[in-house]
Amino acid sequence: xxxxxxxxxxxxxxxxxxxxxxxxxxxxxxxxxxxxxxxxxxxxxxxxxxxxxxxxxxxxxxxxxxxxxxxxxxxxxxxxxxxxxxxxxxxxxxxxxxxxxxxxxxxxxxxxxxxxxxxxxxxxxxxxxxxxxxxxxxxxxxxxxxxxxxxxxxxxxxxxxxxxxxxxxxxxxxxxxxxxxxxxxxxxxxxxxxxxxxxxxxxxxxxxxxxxxxxxxxxxxxxxxxxxxxxxxxxxxxxxxxxxxxxxxxxxxxxxxxxxxxxxxxxxxxxxxxxxxxxxxxxxxxxxxxxxxxxxxxxxxxxxxxxxxxxxxxxxxxxxxxxxxxxxxxxxxxxxxxxxxxxxxxxxxxxxxxxxxxxxxxxxxxxxxxxxxxxxxxxxx
Amino acid sequence: xxxxxxxxxxxxxxxxxxxxxxxxxxxxxxxxxxxxxxxxxxxxxxxxxxxxxxxxxxxxxxxxxxxxxxxxxxxxxxxxxxxxxxxxxxxxxxxxxxxxxxxxxxxxxxxxxxxxxxxxxxxxxxxxxxxxxxxxxxxxxxxxxxxxxxxxxxxxxxxxxxxxxxxxxxxxxxxxxxxxxxxxxxxxxxxxxxxxxxxxxxxxxxxxxxxxxxxxxxxxxxxxxxxxxxxxxxxxxxxxxxxxxxxxxxxxxxxxxxxxxxxxxxxxxxxx
Numbered sequence: 001x002x003x004x005x006x007x008x009x010x011x012x013x014x015x016x017x018x019x020x021x022x023x024x025x026x027x028x029x030x031x032x033x034x035x036x037x038x039x040x041x042x043x044x045x046x047x048x049x050x051x052x053x054x055x056x057x058x059x060x061x062x063x064x065x066x067x068x069x070x071x072x073x074x075x076x077x078x079x080x081x082x083x084x085x086x087x088x089x090x091x092x093x094x095x096x097x098x099x100x101x102x103x104x105x106x107x108x109x110x111x112x113x114x115x116x117x118x119x120x121x122x123x124x125x126x127x128x129x130x131x132x133x134x135x136x137x138x139x140x141x142x143x144x145x146x147x148x149x150x151x152x153x154x155x156x157x158x159x160x161x162x163x164x165x166x167x168x169x170x171x172x173x174x175x176x177x178x179x180x181x182x183x184x185x186x187x188x189x190x191x192x193x194x195x196x197x198x199x200x201x202x203x204x205x206x207x208x209x210x211x212x213x214x215x216x217x218x219x220x221x222x223x224x225x226x227x228x229x230x231x232x233x234x235x236x237x238x239x240x241x242x243x244x245x246x247x248x249x250x251x252x253x254x255x256x257x258x259x260x261x262x263x264x265x266x267x268x269x270x271x272x273x274x275x276x277x278x279x280x281x282x283x284x285x286x287x288x289x290x291x292x293x294x295x296x297x298x299x300x301x302x303x304x305x306x307x308x309x310x311x312x313x314x315x316x317x318x319x320x321x322x323x324x325x326x327x328x329x330x331x332x333x334x335x336x337x338x339x340x341x342x343x344x345x346x347x348x349x350x351x352x353x354x355x356x357x358x359x360x361x362x363x364x365x366x367x368x369x370x371x372x373x374x375x376x377x378x379x380x381x
Numbered sequence: 382x383x384x385x386x387x388x389x390x391x392x393x394x395x396x397x398x399x400x401x402x403x404x405x406x407x408x409x410x411x412x413x414x415x416x417x418x419x420x421x422x423x424x425x426x427x428x429x430x431x432x433x434x435x436x437x438x439x440x441x442x443x444x445x446x447x448x449x450x451x452x453x454x455x456x457x458x459x460x461x462x463x464x465x466x467x468x469x470x471x472x473x474x475x476x477x478x479x480x481x482x483x484x485x486x487x488x489x490x491x492x493x494x495x496x497x498x499x500x501x502x503x504x505x506x507x508x509x510x511x512x513x514x515x516x517x518x519x520x521x522x523x524x525x526x527x528x529x530x531x532x533x534x535x536x537x538x539x540x541x542x543x544x545x546x547x548x549x550x551x552x553x554x555x556x557x558x559x560x561x562x563x564x565x566x567x568x569x570x571x572x573x574x575x576x577x578x579x580x581x582x583x584x585x586x587x588x589x590x591x592x593x594x595x596x597x598x599x600x601x602x603x604x605x606x607x608x609x610x611x612x613x614x615x616x617x618x619x620x621x622x623x624x625x626x627x628x629x630x631x632x633x634x635x636x637x638x639x640x641x642x643x644x645x646x647x648x649x650x651x652x653x
Contacts, residue, residue, distance in 0.1 A: 012563035013570045037559070040473055040575050044557040047466050050610070050625030063625045067611035097613030 006033030082179035114283035150323035153213035155205035166194035218314035240281025421528025460630030494540035500531020509641030583634025
């Protein structure tokens with residue numbers, strides 16, 4: 001038996017910590033103290049804890065909550081298939097048995113993991129930018145009204161594509177086992193990136209106009225095939241590797257051709273973020289493909305399926321195509337339009353080349369990569 | 382084995398998962414078991430006497446009601462099991478720290494906040510103890526879920542809030558809730574004083590009447606006693622029901638409530 005003296009500290013002021021600490025060291029503890037309510041509180045506290053109490057002496061009864069508890073893996077390394085019963089517990093935490101099993105169907109490491117996730121997350125966290133200060137919103141713009149109309153149409157198109165890029169990963173995020181902490185954090189910060197992109201594109205579109213451009217049925221049909229895709233690998237492949245990869249080229253194009261500093265910066269900042277999204281998609285799919293040789297076939301089939309589904313749609317919004325030509329031309333002069341048109345054709349070629357490079361990085365041979373890239377949606381995303 | 386049917390009062394939504402969990406646990410161990418929920422203890426006691434249920438999870442007041450009603454019909458009631466937390470409770474009367482009330486005698490004529498009218502711990506026992514000391518007070522009831530015998534802690538919380546707001550001069554509650562309310566932040570340390578603490582009393586028990594299915598009841602008792610807090614399948618049920626282990630029932634701890642019921646509840650038994 002050991003004695004613990006609480007002085008004037010009451011059990012309603014944290015005194016129970018001293019008592020509990022003493023009970024950890026000894027099965028029997030005599031408690032002394034001068035707090036006015038100690039005589040009332042001590043027996044009541046013991047009753048709730050299941051301890052025996054007689055005349056200021058507490059006898060510990062083993063009511064250990066950690067019996068049958070298990071470690072949720074190790075802090076450093078994610079396991080291959082974390083059980084649902086680990087639930088929301090931190091990786092490496094001691095999890096009491098009997099916790100409810102959560103519905104976390106995205107729980108297989110090979111389907112989602114990339115060793116680069118932690119680094120990409122850290123990069124993303126460090127590279128967050130404030131739309132209010134990063135973009136020169138008040139920079140002078142002297143381009144003609146019709147070029148501004150073209151910018152508004154392009155922004156309208158970007159917003160709906162970025163909305164898809166936000167919602168598609170978030171739907172998987174809600175099903176992802178939080179054991180894969182780095183991937184969860186990365187998808188979350190990607191969503192924050194897209195939220196910011198939606199903000200700046202909206203703000204740029206409405207800088208000089210109070211109505212937005214056209215959203216086409218064909219464009220939305222293309223995005224709907226992403227939105228409805230239930231498989232994480234396929235969705236990530238179509239969205240990140242092919243869609244956002246193509247978008248990178250588009251954002252650089254806008255950065256290079258926009259007439260005003262504001263539009264150029266909006267595109268440049270968004271492109272920096274998108275590059276990380278593409279990097280993660282490539283990294284986890286390359287790892288997945290190395291572990292599961294059947295994956296590439298599934299991905300190829302997904303492109304073909306999507307191509308077939310979109311065959312009857314109009315593809316890229318013609319207004320967007322024309323707006324890009326006009327943006328690159330910078331005027332209605334025929335020579336400028338010829339140059340602008342050539343630039344957009346070159347953009348489409350660059351997008352194709354980028355897709356083929358990434359497909360080869362995932363393990364497709366060059367011929368297959370060329371064929372699959374050509375089947376990618378004409379909507380770019 | 383015939384299915385054993387338990388009656389319990391639905392004082393909170395958690396009562397359903399508690400007894401669903403028990404039912405599954407009993408079934409896995411070969412005891413066919415089901416339960417019926419009542420909105421109030423009086424209805425449960427009547428159903429018990431009628432034979433609708435085999436065992437009743439009774440509040441202390443419901444135990445007295447069942448025992449006396451059984452006796453009236455020349456039958457016998459037994460308390461077979463109780464929680465470790467059902468033994469040796471006390472109630473306390475709190476006053477504000479700066480109150481001029483120093484002794485129980487000072488409480489004479491004052492407004493005393495209590496819980497539900499039928500709460501043994503927050504109303505009947507403390508008021509009876511005060512009355513037995515010859516003090517007359519003006520009891521201010523906080524009727525939360527009457528018929529549930531104060532199982533819901535809301536009445537005590539309202540009484541304490543009334544005390545802190547200066548609407549009453551004292552408040553009655555179960556000893557453990559003083560600490561619980563302190564942890565909630567409702568009661569700041571040293572904001573109140575314990576003016577009076579009642580003698581010890583017991584709380585709920587599992588009640589059976591003569592003629593109950595002996596084998597099933599015995600198996601029920603064995604299984605309850607076998608429940609181990611270390612067992613993760615059982616622990617959440619015990620946590621929700623507020624115990625670490627089941628103990629044999631005893632009837633030695635109801636004298637205070639019996640006197641209180643006689644003085645405050647009046648002719649409720651005679652009326653049946």
